[in-house]
Amino acid sequence: MSTWHEYVQRKGNLPEWPYPIHYGKVKEVVSDVLVIGAGVAGCRAAIAAARAGAMVAVMERGHAKRSGCGGAGVDHWHGAVTNPCSKVTPEMYTKACYDSMHGYTGAHVRYIINKEGWDTLLECEQMGIQIRDVHDEFKGADFRDEETKLMFAYDYQNRHVIRVWGFDIKPKLYAEMQRLGVDVHNRMATTSLLTEGGKQGARVVGATAVDARTGEFCVFRAKATIIATGGAARLALFAPEITAASSMADMNSAGVGQAIGWNAGAEFVCMEASGHNRLSGFGYTPYSMGGTSNTYHGAPIVDVEGKEVPWVDTFGRPLNTVLQRFLPAEGQQFILGIGIGITNYLREYNQDDLTRDLVERIRKGEFKLPLYADLTRLPETERRAIFGMMVGNEGKTRIPI
Numbered sequence: 001m002s003t004w005h006e007y008v009q010r011k012g013n014l015p016e017w018p019y020p021i022h023y024g025k026v027k028e029v030v031s032d033v034l035v036i037g038a039g040v041a042g043c044r045a046a047i048a049a050a051r052a053g054a055m056v057a058v059m060e061r062g063h064a065k066r067s068g069c070g071g072a073g074v075d076h077w078h079g080a081v082t083n084p085c086s087k088v089t090p091e092m093y094t095k096a097c098y099d100s101m102h103g104y105t106g107a108h109v110r111y112i113i114n115k116e117g118w119d120t121l122l123e124c125e126q127m128g129i130q131i132r133d134v135h136d137e138f139k140g141a142d143f144r145d146e147e148t149k150l151m152f153a154y155d156y157q158n159r160h161v162i163r164v165w166g167f168d169i170k171p172k173l174y175a176e177m178q179r180l181g182v183d184v185h186n187r188m189a190t191t192s193l194l195t196e197g198g199k200q201g202a203r204v205v206g207a208t209a210v211d212a213r214t215g216e217f218c219v220f221r222a223k224a225t226i227i228a229t230g231g232a233a234r235l236a237l238f239a240p241e242i243t244a245a246s247s248m249a250d251m252n253s254a255g256v257g258q259a260i261g262w263n264a265g266a267e268f269v270c271m272e273a274s275g276h277n278r279l280s281g282f283g284y285t286p287y288s289m290g291g292t293s294n295t296y297h298g299a300p301i302v303d304v305e306g307k308e309v310p311w312v313d314t315f316g317r318p319l320n321t322v323l324q325r326f327l328p329a330e331g332q333q334f335i336l337g338i339g340i341g342i343t344n345y346l347r348e349y350n351q352d353d354l355t356r357d358l359v360e361r362i363r364k365g366e367f368k369l370p371l372y373a374d375l376t377r378l379p380e381t382e383r384r385a386i387f388g389m390m391v392g393n394e395g396k397t398r399i400p401i
């Protein structure tokens with residue numbers, strides 16, 4: 001194995017292009033529904049349309065089997081509020097999101113997600129994705145329901161976020177699309193939407209794309225077109241090789257999906273709530289390292305000398321046990337859980353975290369950098385759930401972990 005640079009230096013020239021060149025050729029694809037972008041959302045849209053009897057075409061820049069943010073897997077499923085153990089209703093959950101964002105969120109979209117999230121998860125189970133502790137690996141754990149074998153994250157009392165074994169979510173969605181006869185076109189980079197009469201703002205009647213391998217131009221004609229190209233991390237962060245980046249969106253996406261919509265005359269909403277991307281240390285913890293956020297919620301954090309940083313509840317009151325980090329604090333309705341596109345949690349729904357004056361205390365010398373997540377200090381089932389199960393199911397790879 002060598003890098004591209006090493007290869008060119010060694011050989012003295014560029015490698016030959018391994019695919020046939022079809023510049024100047026035009027391919028036409030006709031369908032009822034065209035989905036642009038086959039991440040989790042695009043695949044799900046294609047499956048739903050095909051199940052409803054539509055003829056569906058999908059165009060994907062990478063390969064739909066592993067492309068997009070879900071390609072590496074998923075370890076917990078938010079908003080499954082209608083699961084049999086949940087104490088939260090879709091109305092409660094939607095209100096919590098809406099209030100936390102001070103109205104700058106699509107409450108109707110959140111409501112639909114909450115109403116249907118559990119049903120969608122059951123569909124995933126039918127496709128072969130493991131959503132329960134079927135091998136009884138976590139029997140008796142605080143976060144497990146013994147009857148349904150479901151396992152919960154963040155809020156063990158209200159039980160609306162479910163831990164899942166989702167490393168294969170994309171291959172399973174891909175297989176389902178194939179089973180349903182969805183016409184998938186991989187390695188297609190979309191260039192623009194087609195509108196009726198070529199007029200901006202007129203009805204969309206398809207899209208155009210270039211085959212990234214052959215250079216062939218493709219015209220997709222469809223009665224309905226869905227853009228599902230995901231978030232665009234490259235708009236805020238320019239170097240996808242920064243592995244410590246903690247973006248929840250695709251580091252390779254510079255927003256072509258958004259741009260084709262804009263050029264065709266789409267109206268954009270809730271732009272005020274667009275989230276920026278963050279580097280590690282300034283927010284979300286990346287998956288390759290420990291922290292207190294997301295998958296690692298509840299993990300003990302120690303300084304370089306092994307001194308443990310205290311956890312506090314959402315109102316700043318100290319917490320003494322690990323279990324308390326997964327239960328609503330006194331005066332709190334339920335914990336929403338991080339990772340659902342909320343940038344400003346109301347305390348009423350916020351999760352516990354490290355003491356808020358940590359930065360000051362580091363500056364004063366009470367804690368010495370660097371900090372580490374010390375999972376050995378967790379109760380055994382929690383440790384296995386975070387490190388053995390969750391990190392492996394959504395990390396970049398299951399093997400080194």
Ligand SMILES: Cc1cc2nc3c(=O)[nH]c(=O)nc-3n(C[C@H](O)[C@H](O)[C@H](O)COP(=O)(O)OP(=O)(O)OC[C@H]3O[C@@H](n4cnc5c(N)ncnc54)[C@H](O)[C@@H]3O)c2cc1C
Pocket residue numbers: 036037038039040041042059060061062067068069070071072073074075076077078188189190228229230231247248249250253256257287339394
């Ligand atoms: C490391 C990581 C862990 C995560 N863990 C969880 C979790 O545990 N639980 C959870 O609920 N969420 C999690 N998320 C978030 C979740 O994975 C994403 O919100 C979700 O996968 C987004 O799906 P999407 O289909 O909307 O977008 P994407 O996954 O970004 O898919 C967009 C697709 O469009 C394609 N595309 C882009 N531009 C073009 C173009 N111009 N032409 C053609 N195709 C194009 C891309 O190749 C891609 O396949 C995680 C995200 C990351 C990055």
